Amino acid sequence: MGALVESSCWLAFQAAIDRNLEAATQLAPQDQAIDQLYRQIEADCISVIALESPVSQDLRLLSAFMQLVRDLERIGDYAKDIGDLAIALFAYPAHPCLPRIGIMIDRCRAMLAMSLEALANLDAQAGLSIESKDDWVDLDYQDLYQTLVNSPLQGVEGETSVETIVLLVLVIRYVERMADHATNIGNRVVYAVTGERF
Helix, strand or coil: CHHHHHHHHHHHHHHHCCCCHHHHHHHHHHHHHHHHHHHHHHHHHHHHHHHHCCCHHHHHHHHHHHHHHHHHHHHHHHHHHHHHHHHHHCCCCCCCCHHHHHHHHHHHHHHHHHHHHHHHHCCHHHHHHHHHHHHHHHHHHHHHHHHHHCCCCCCCCCCCCHHHHHHHHHHHHHHHHHHHHHHHHHHHHHHHHHCCCC
16 A cells, blocks of 8 residues: 555656656546555454454554554545646646655655655654654745745736646645655554554
């Protein structure tokens, strides 16, 4: 499931930043596969809890899994949404902010990779370190938001339209939320290992 979500984030980057229509169209079927895995993992966790009556760390681990697969599922949803926005953006010229949005998406993708590695290794320290990376994505969001809403709007060919600005603001909002969910995954790994909540 994590590999599919990582792939969706890369497809979202290609769709929005590289303006790749094929990447954008691959996101919906991939999101369906992610959703199916989410439902199966959640059902498996519930089954283990019901049939095995786990205690202590095992119960914490299952509880954390049930929560973090929801975070993964939401990241996949946002990636699909970015693909949909990218399709709408194809009608307009590439905005000068796209390279900076690409950097923001790359930061988010790195956070997701770190959170999945922390999960694979049940590494609480690695899980905890992800939160500081989220600050960079938040700064990217604030800076890009101000740049976009203050973009001059002109009225003839090849120039920025209101719809372009709205669509790009939605893109950066979704990326910011994806980073928040990656942070949540790291925090849930910490909880699974230590029992401490952050």
